Amino acid sequence: MNNPWRQPVNAHLRKAGALAELARRDAADLSRLTTEALLEASLLQLAFAIRAYLNELAENYQCAAAGSITSPAELQQALQAIDKQPAELNEILIADSEGWLKDIYAAHSRIGQHKPGGAAPVQQARPGLIETRQVKAGELDCDSLEHWLTRMKELVERHREMMVEC
Numbered sequence: 001m002n003n004p005w006r007q008p009v010n011a012h013l014r015k016a017g018a019l020a021e022l023a024r025r026d027a028a029d030l031s032r033l034t035t036e037a038l039l040e041a042s043l044l045q046l047a048f049a050i051r052a053y054l055n056e057l058a059e060n061y062q063c064a065a066a067g068s069i070t071s072p073a074e075l076q077q078a079l080q081a082i083d084k085q086p087a088e089l090n091e092i093l094i095a096d097s098e099g100w101l102k103d104i105y106a107a108h109s110r111i112g113q114h115k116p117g118g119a120a121p122v123q124q125a126r127p128g129l130i131e132t133r134q135v136k137a138g139e140l141d142c143d144s145l146e147h148w149l150t151r152m153k154e155l156v157e158r159h160r161e162m163m164v165e166c
Contacts, residue, residue: 005056005059016049023035036140039145040111046149050101051070075092104148
């Protein structure tokens, strides 16, 4: 079956990977602002890939208006309307409610949010100690982004393999 959403999913995943790789590889040579911009651009491409993949699933199951689906909840509603509850949807809903997909959405929602009053004050580390920071769930950094990208690629590949077997 020729699904018009398959190519956009692949393209967005490739773009997200390329941007994340640039951010990681050149982080030492780039300004903090440039690295942050690359990470945010990669995250946006990943978000586009997720949305396109939801459209791909809707198209696979022949949902009406497959291209208008923007969230896992909307996909669930569209599939329920045609009395379908595929395993792919269950996995996405779990990742959306308590897993890595939830973290992606959290990081995505923080892009562009500005806190009044400027940046938080920097605390001085004691001499001889290495400064560390706590990474919150959904925080945007190279490691988190690469983890999310890997998880999304694995999910897409696994689901596509399941569809071929059906």
